[in-house]
Amino acid sequence: MSDKALEDEVRAALGQVQLPGGAPLATYAGLSDIIITKGAIAFAITIAPGLEASFAPVRDQAQKAVSKIAGERKVMISITSDKQQAQKAQATAAPRQPGPPPKEPVKGIKSIIAVASGKGGVGKSTTAVNFALALKARGQKVAILDADIYGPSMPKLLGIEGKPAMRDDGIFTPHEAYGIKVMSIGSMLEGDQAVVWRGPMATSALRQLLRETDWGEIDTLVVDLPPGTGDVHISLVQTVPLTGAIVVSTPQDLALIDAKKAIDMFARTQVSILGIVENMSYFLCPSCGTRSDIFGTGGAADTAKSLGVPFLGGIPLHMDIRERSDAGTPIVATAPESDEAKAYIAVAELVN
Numbered sequence: 016m017s018d019k020a021l022e023d024e025v026r027a028a029l030g031q032v033q034l035p036g037g038a039p040l041a042t043y044a045g046l047s048d049i050i051i052t053k054g055a056i057a058f059a060i061t062i063a064p065g066l067e068a069s070f071a072p073v074r075d076q077a078q079k080a081v082s083k084i085a086g087e088r089k090v091m092i093s094i095t096s097d098k099q100q101a102q103k104a105q106a107t108a109a110p111r112q113p114g115p116p117p118k119e120p121v122k123g124i125k126s127i128i129a130v131a132s133g134k135g136g137v138g139k140s141t142t143a144v145n146f147a148l149a150l151k152a153r154g155q156k157v158a159i160l161d162a163d164i165y166g167p168s169m170p171k172l173l174g175i176e177g178k179p180a181m182r183d184d185g186i187f188t189p190h191e192a193y194g195i196k197v198m199s200i201g202s203m204l205e206g207d208q209a210v211v212w213r214g215p216m217a218t219s220a221l222r223q224l225l226r227e228t229d230w231g232e233i234d235t236l237v238v239d240l241p242p243g244t245g246d247v248h249i250s251l252v253q254t255v256p257l258t259g260a261i262v263v264s265t266p267q268d269l270a271l272i273d274a275k276k277a278i279d280m281f282a283r284t285q286v287s288i289l290g291i292v293e294n295m296s297y298f299l300c301p302s303c304g305t306r307s308d309i310f311g312t313g314g315a316a317d318t319a320k321s322l323g324v325p326f327l328g329g330i331p332l333h334m335d336i337r338e339r340s341d342a343g344t345p346i347v348a349t350a351p352e353s354d355e356a357k358a359y360i361a362v363a364e365l366v367n
């Protein structure tokens with residue numbers, strides 16, 4: 016069936032779902048575009064603030080109705096509140112719940128650590144995967160959630176292919192690599208879809224990947240966040256209790272300015288900063304082992320000090336880190352005795 020035909024079927028199904036006032040959801044002004052990908056059907060329902068409770072059954076009914084025609088695709092429906100809709104929806108408004116909804120732990124997961132960076136390309140994902148593997152090497156049960164909608168890289172970094180399996184009840188069974196369970200938002204995206212997945216779609220996908228995955232018993236879930244600060248970060252910090260965040264930066268000043276912004280965002284949302292990791296901190300000559308501080312190392316340590324957050328150490332710029340990442344054979348798993356791997360293990364030791 017073509018995507019357009021499937022979209023029409025979804026709309027027809029939504030015609031059978033009633034809003035609190037009795038009108039069909041299909042014609043509701045707050046219904047977003049319906050996005051169809053190979054792995055998912057996603058849309059958002061915008062409501063007035065305070066109507067969350069009365070729209071929860073609408074979401075459930077829509078989920079059921081669309082799931083019937085979704086086949087293998089995951090159905091992702093997010094409810095998002097918008098002040099501009101407030102007046103329109105006033106007539107059916109339910110009493111407003113005071114304060115934000117409580118943070119809910121994720122079943123089976125003891126601790127969640129987010130890995131963030133102020134900007135792209137500083138080595139956040141490489142650090143996240145090797146940090147997770149270092150925790151595993153220290154005896155923990157570890158999982159990774161790749162929430163980087165702009166460049167999901169866990170499938171490549173861990174040599175994972177295809178979509179995760181889904182049980183009959185719609186719950187994902189995560190991939191497994193090097194003894195770590197892995198879910199990536201990349202399995203829901205196709206090509207260049209990050210742009211349309213911004214906002215409600217991305218947060219809805221994050222919620223489902225977190226909550227509708229059979230993680231088993233996990234000591235630490237490492238979440239690889241998108242670079243910068245945005246919807247995915249806000250959604251994560253508002254909905255799950257985080258143990259804390261690690262911010263990755265390169266030694267250059269500019270990257271550190273961005274890192275400060277990321278730290279500020281976590282501070283404002285009461286997430287504790289576990290520390291800053293300085294990536295590509297120094298160059299280790301592959302043939303003679305000589306260390307050169309080509310970027311002027313120490314910037315992250317100074318920034319950490321001035322912000323009163325821990326400095327977790329530096330990771331060398333080393334060809335082996337890049338080559339093994341590209342090959343899906345991360346250094347901590349495949350060369351744990353190397354100095355580079357030891358740098359990641361030292362970070363894990365400081366955090367845990």
Ligand SMILES: Nc1ncnc2c1ncn2[C@@H]1O[C@H](COP(=O)(O)OP(=O)(O)OP(=O)(O)O)[C@@H](O)[C@H]1O
Nearest residue numbers: 135136137138139140141166331332333336337340
């Ligand atoms: N310490 C390192 N030494 C050598 N190469 C590295 C190092 N860290 C990361 N890289 C390489 O730098 C590139 C960017 O790394 P990575 O994808 O982890 O960055 P990122 O911050 O997650 O980027 P994005 O924001 O695009 O997701 C990759 O090719 C990776 O292999």
